[in-house]
Each structure stands twice: as structure tokens, then as C-alpha cells.
Amino acid sequence: MAVEMLRFIAKYLPAILPFAFSLLSERIHAFIHRFTYKSVSAPKNVVVLGGSFAGAWLALRLAESLPTGYKVVLVEKNSHFNYVFNFPRYSVLQHREQRAFIPYDGLMKKAPKGVFERVQDVAVEVRDGEIELASGVCVPYEYLAVATGVRQSGPAKLLASEKSEACAELRTLQGKIQGAKRIAIVGGGPVGVEITADIKTFYPEKTVILIHSRSQLLSNFGKRLHEHVMGKMNDIGVEVLLGERPNLPQVENSEAAELVFKGGRVEHFDLVARDPLQGKEKIIPCTGQTPNSSIIENFLPTAISPKNGQILVKSTLQVHSGPKCGTAFENIFSLGDVAETGGPKMGSAAFVQSGIVEKNILALIHGKELSEYKPMSVEGILKLTLGKDNYVVYAQHEDGSDFLMPGKDSNVDLAVAKAWKTFGADFKDSDV
Ligand SMILES: Cc1cc2nc3c(=O)[nH]c(=O)nc-3n(C[C@H](O)[C@H](O)[C@H](O)COP(=O)(O)OP(=O)(O)OC[C@H]3O[C@@H](n4cnc5c(N)ncnc54)[C@H](O)[C@@H]3O)c2cc1C
Structure with missing residues (x-):
């Protein structure tokens, strides 16, 4: 096991170290941003569609970095962040399902005033410069990021948008x-x-x-x-x-x-x-998964892959209109499970991609060079629970080798308490 661990560290440290430094630098910039961002009366919107692993992270990162004159608008149909990693566990274990639904309220509590707005609604159509919501409201955008993920049957995903009904589905x-x-x-x-x-x-x-x-x-x-x-x-x-x-x-x-x-x-x-x-x-x-890409169907029909329904993107994660025309829509991005990024369909990949989209929106605003997303095998690491106190971590590398490390964890709620903390929410409120 020790040898396996050493191999793991040797393999991933070169990728993880620069990433850790960039996260530290983000924290420092976010701190400075709190004092430099000024709320104005009619800011331009950076709209993020979908508030799960890809969209919530992107919205948070933008709220900590957008310059004065811009704000992020997060459009998400669910009342709470759905922590899907625990859905299989809470489909079996009773009286804890409410813990998988994390309030969004705390996510932006440190962001400066006026930089963030959350709208609970369903986006029904994307047009040039605006999106239409199911409520009939149209939201204009200067930049747009589509992070609408995929539809799947339960218990991977639930039908309900409100926490109480979603809990009832698991019960x-x-x-x-x-x-x-x-x-x-x-x-x-x-x-x-x-x-x-x-x-x-x-x-x-x-x-x-x-x-x-x-x-x-x-x-x-x-x-x-x-x-x-x-x-x-x-x-x-x-x-x-x-x-x-x-x-x-x-x-x-x-x-x-x-x-x-x-x-x-x-x-x-x-x-x-x-x-x-x-x-x-x-x-x-x-x-059984269907990418939620139909919202761009009328506006950008050739940007949806006929092969798998995913949204086609360039390595900058800007949407492009298919292999024939290949035109990129400079101000429209897509990331996470809905996008054909070449990366793993995993929460960790969505997190990495949110950093690229944030950087590129800022680069366009400031007229700088764009960054490219290059998938890394570390984004595909799988942690699989094997009953109430066993798990295994597994990764496959590009060269065909793999890594397997079994472990024990007697915490039946897995890592959900950590997720509540990350979302600025108090886990003590999870059973309320
Ligand atoms: C049971 C399970 C366990 C998993 N375990 C792991 C793991 O251990 N590690 C890991 O890295 N990954 C794991 N994954 C994969 C990971 O959850 C996905 O890769 C991740 O959720 C993708 O995030 P996303 O934001 O791209 O899409 P999604 O999570 O699919 O979210 C899309 C969001 O968009 C919203 N939305 C969709 N359409 C609209 C619309 N029209 N208007 C408004 N809102 C909309 C949805 O409500 C949703 O909140 C697991 C997945 C499942 C199902």
C-alpha cells in the first residue's frame, strides 16, 4: 500500500502543486477584490446557467473577480445545491436525505455587494444577447456560460426542484x-x-x-x-x-x-x-444520461453534437458551431457534463473547467490572451463507497497504468459536511 501511495504522489504532485498555488493566489485576489469592486446601477450581466458542480463554482469564482461594471447572474432551477455524490447512500439510509441539499445563501456571503444575483428559474431558450426563463422574464447577457449538466433517472438525479419534494423522492x-x-x-x-x-x-x-x-x-x-x-x-x-x-x-x-x-x-x-x-x-x-443542451437548439443548432447531444466547445471552452463551420461564439462558453470538453464527466473536472472559463471571461473583458483547457487524469479519480464503512479510490492514467487504494470511513454521511462548509452553510442546520 505504501508503494502504491508513493506512486500516486509521484504521479500527481507535479499536477497538484501548481494547482494548489493557483488556488492560493485566487484566495489573495478574492480578498483584494472585496475592497476594490464597486456596485454600480446597471452592470453588464455574466449569466451562468446551471448551479451545480460546474456552474456554482464558476459563479463563485466570477463573484470574486469580475471588475466593477459587471455582475454574475446564476440561473438554477433547484432551490438547493444537490449534492448528488450522497444520493445512492441516502436512497438506502433513512432520516438523513435532507443533508444532501445545501442552501445556496452562504455561497456568496463574502462576495462584495452587487456582484451576484441568484435566480431560481428554468432557462428555456438562449438567444443572441439574452436568455428567456420559464417565468417569461428575459435576462440580457454580455457573457454566457452554459453549465446545465445532464438528466438521469433516480437516484443519480431527482425530478423535483424544491428540497422538500426531492427529499420525498429519496424517502x-x-x-x-x-x-x-x-x-x-x-x-x-x-x-x-x-x-x-x-x-x-x-x-x-x-x-x-x-x-x-x-x-x-x-x-x-x-x-x-x-x-x-x-x-x-x-x-x-x-x-x-x-x-x-x-x-x-x-x-x-x-x-x-x-x-x-x-x-x-x-x-x-x-x-x-x-x-x-x-x-x-x-x-x-x-x-441513460441526456445532456441538457436543448436550450441552445434554436439559436445554435450546429453547436450540439449529433453523436451525443453535448455542446461542442473549443479548447478555450467557447462554444463552436460544429466541425463544418467551426465558428466560435466568443462570448458564450460551456462546461461540465453538458459540454464536449474531452475531460472526464466528473465534479473535479467541472471545478477545473470553471477556472478556465472564469479566466477567459476576464481575459475577454481585459483584452488579454485566452487559456486552454487540457484534461488531466487527476480529474478522473473515482472514490467509490463499498458499503457502510469501506471505499476504494481508483484512477487510470494515460499510459495505461492505474492506481487503487482501498480505505475505511465510518462516517455514514461521507464528505457532505465538508461540502456544507465549502458552501458557507452551517451543517448544524442540515436537519432543520
Ligand atoms: C451518484 C453520483 C455520484 C458521483 N460521484 C462523483 C465523485 O465521487 N467524484 C466526482 O468528481 N464526480 C462524481 N459524480 C459526477 C459529478 O456529479 C458530475 O460530473 C457533476 O455533477 C457535473 O456537474 P455539472 O454542473 O456539469 O452538471 P449537473 O451536476 O448535471 O448540474 C446541472 C445543473 O443545471 C441545472 N439546470 C439544468 N437545466 C437547467 C435549466 N434549463 N435552467 C436552470 N437550471 C438548469 C440543474 O438543476 C443542475 O443543478 C457523481 C455523479 C453521480 C450522479
């Missing part, structure tokens, strides 16, 4: 899990693996079967991760069926069903849940 799944004796999880992607291990370790008396269509769990990661996860599933008493693609009946997700396996064998389960993230890509969110 419904908790109730179904609690009431079932035999549970089948179909799909051995990251969410399937996490939820399977959680059900079995929080409810050891239940029969839990994980069914995967390929010969390797987490098919898009390395074999070593598969072997490690298989070992853990065996230890906790989960049966794993590989190479099985049972006929799924036309029932809603998370319902009782008969599954028909190879050779016609039929088995009844009280609850069948599908992994919405089992995948065909190397990175976490995969099959």
Missing part, C-alpha cells in the same frame, strides 16, 4: 428498499455498485443480487477495480451475476418484477432497481 426509494426482502440491482456501474453494497451492509438480512451485462463490473475502468469490488461483494454476501442481461419488464424503476435470465430461468424480486449510470464511457455518468 420513497428508502421505503421500497426497507420493505423488500429480495432486491436485484441491474447494472454494475458506479451507482449500481454503491447502492448494492449499501443495501447489503445496512440491511444484512436482505438478499441482494447485482446483475451486470458484461463480464467485468464497472466495465469502463480497469480489471483491478473489478477484482477488488468482486472481492468486497463476496465478503459482504452479495451475489453478482455477470454476463446477464435479463429481460426487464415494462415496469417503473424500483418495482417488484420477475426477471428472466439466460436459459429461461425466471426469478422473482420484491424490488428491481436499475443503475442509471452503468456505462459505456470511462467516466461516471453514462448510459
Whole structure:
């Protein structure tokens, strides 16, 4: 393990050190900005669409750096930041789901007055110089960043926008899990693996079967991760069926069903849940995800990839109008899961991209040179929970080598308290 750790440090330190220095420099600039930014009566808008990992970070960074005369307007449909990393855990564990919804109020508490506005609404259309919201309001923009992510079925994403209804969605799944004796999880992607291990370790008396269509769990990661996860599933008493693609009946997700396996064998389960993230890509969110790119469909139809529905961007993360024309829209950016950036579809990549978009908006304002986004393998590091107190960290490198480090964490809420702190919110208020 020590050798593995040393390899990890040697591999990632050269990437992490400059990044740490740039974060420190950002903090110093943010401090100075608090005293130099002046609120004016009609500032130009930098509109950020979507307030999750990509958009919230971008809005925060802009609020700490935009010059006088500009302000950031964050348009987000959800009442609270959805901390999706804990959704699989809170689909199983009861009475804690409210902790996954972090208030936005504290995010900008240190930003200077007049630099930030949050609008809870749904953007329905992007036009040249303005966006239209579902409420009918039009918001003009000087610069625009589209960070609208992807749609996925629960528990990866929820339907509700208001915290109370979103919590109710998670409670419904908790109730179904609690009431079932035999549970089948179909799909051995990251969410399937996490939820399977959680059900079995929080409810050891239940029969839990994980069914995967390929010969390797987490098919898009390395074999070593598969072997490690298989070992853990065996230890906790989960049966794993590989190479099985049972006929799924036309029932809603998370319902009782008969599954028909190879050779016609039929088995009844009280609850069948599908992994919405089992995948065909190397990175976490995969099959079943739809990029939320339709808002630019009328204005920039060729900027949407016909292959995957993602928004096409240049390495500066400026939207471009497709391989044929290739024109960049200088003042429109896209980042995070909705954009075809070449980087991993991960929160950490969204964070790195938010730094590039912030720098480039400031560069355009000040007439400076633009920066390019170059994805790094460190952005694709996966932390997978394997039941109530085990996890594994895994990374694949460009040269084909990989890194695997198992660990123990008895904190059932995982890292959510840290996320509350980052958002300037008090975790003590999380159960209110
Ligand atoms: C269960 C799960 C576990 C994960 N674990 C990890 C992990 O351990 N580490 C990691 O790095 N990554 C992880 N990921 C991946 C990570 O969550 C995503 O890469 C990240 O959420 C992408 O952020 P985003 O801001 O691009 O998009 P999203 O998170 O999809 O957010 C898009 C936002 O835009 C809003 N929105 C969409 N359309 C509109 C509209 N028209 N108007 C207004 N608002 C709109 C949505 O409400 C949403 O808040 C995990 C993902 C899941 C689902």
C-alpha cells in the first residue's frame, strides 16, 4: 500500500502543486477584490446557467473577480445545491436525505455587494444577447456560460426542484428498499455498485443480487477495480451475476418484477432497481444520461453534437458551431457534463473547467490572451463507497497504468459536511 501511495504522489504532485498555488493566489485576489469592486446601477450581466458542480463554482469564482461594471447572474432551477455524490447512500439510509441539499445563501456571503444575483428559474431558450426563463422574464447577457449538466433517472438525479419534494423522492426509494426482502440491482456501474453494497451492509438480512451485462463490473475502468469490488461483494454476501442481461419488464424503476435470465430461468424480486449510470464511457455518468443542451437548439443548432447531444466547445471552452463551420461564439462558453470538453464527466473536472472559463471571461473583458483547457487524469479519480464503512479510490492514467487504494470511513454521511462548509452553510442546520 505504501508503494502504491508513493506512486500516486509521484504521479500527481507535479499536477497538484501548481494547482494548489493557483488556488492560493485566487484566495489573495478574492480578498483584494472585496475592497476594490464597486456596485454600480446597471452592470453588464455574466449569466451562468446551471448551479451545480460546474456552474456554482464558476459563479463563485466570477463573484470574486469580475471588475466593477459587471455582475454574475446564476440561473438554477433547484432551490438547493444537490449534492448528488450522497444520493445512492441516502436512497438506502433513512432520516438523513435532507443533508444532501445545501442552501445556496452562504455561497456568496463574502462576495462584495452587487456582484451576484441568484435566480431560481428554468432557462428555456438562449438567444443572441439574452436568455428567456420559464417565468417569461428575459435576462440580457454580455457573457454566457452554459453549465446545465445532464438528466438521469433516480437516484443519480431527482425530478423535483424544491428540497422538500426531492427529499420525498429519496424517502420513497428508502421505503421500497426497507420493505423488500429480495432486491436485484441491474447494472454494475458506479451507482449500481454503491447502492448494492449499501443495501447489503445496512440491511444484512436482505438478499441482494447485482446483475451486470458484461463480464467485468464497472466495465469502463480497469480489471483491478473489478477484482477488488468482486472481492468486497463476496465478503459482504452479495451475489453478482455477470454476463446477464435479463429481460426487464415494462415496469417503473424500483418495482417488484420477475426477471428472466439466460436459459429461461425466471426469478422473482420484491424490488428491481436499475443503475442509471452503468456505462459505456470511462467516466461516471453514462448510459441513460441526456445532456441538457436543448436550450441552445434554436439559436445554435450546429453547436450540439449529433453523436451525443453535448455542446461542442473549443479548447478555450467557447462554444463552436460544429466541425463544418467551426465558428466560435466568443462570448458564450460551456462546461461540465453538458459540454464536449474531452475531460472526464466528473465534479473535479467541472471545478477545473470553471477556472478556465472564469479566466477567459476576464481575459475577454481585459483584452488579454485566452487559456486552454487540457484534461488531466487527476480529474478522473473515482472514490467509490463499498458499503457502510469501506471505499476504494481508483484512477487510470494515460499510459495505461492505474492506481487503487482501498480505505475505511465510518462516517455514514461521507464528505457532505465538508461540502456544507465549502458552501458557507452551517451543517448544524442540515436537519432543520
Ligand atoms: C451518484 C453520483 C455520484 C458521483 N460521484 C462523483 C465523485 O465521487 N467524484 C466526482 O468528481 N464526480 C462524481 N459524480 C459526477 C459529478 O456529479 C458530475 O460530473 C457533476 O455533477 C457535473 O456537474 P455539472 O454542473 O456539469 O452538471 P449537473 O451536476 O448535471 O448540474 C446541472 C445543473 O443545471 C441545472 N439546470 C439544468 N437545466 C437547467 C435549466 N434549463 N435552467 C436552470 N437550471 C438548469 C440543474 O438543476 C443542475 O443543478 C457523481 C455523479 C453521480 C450522479
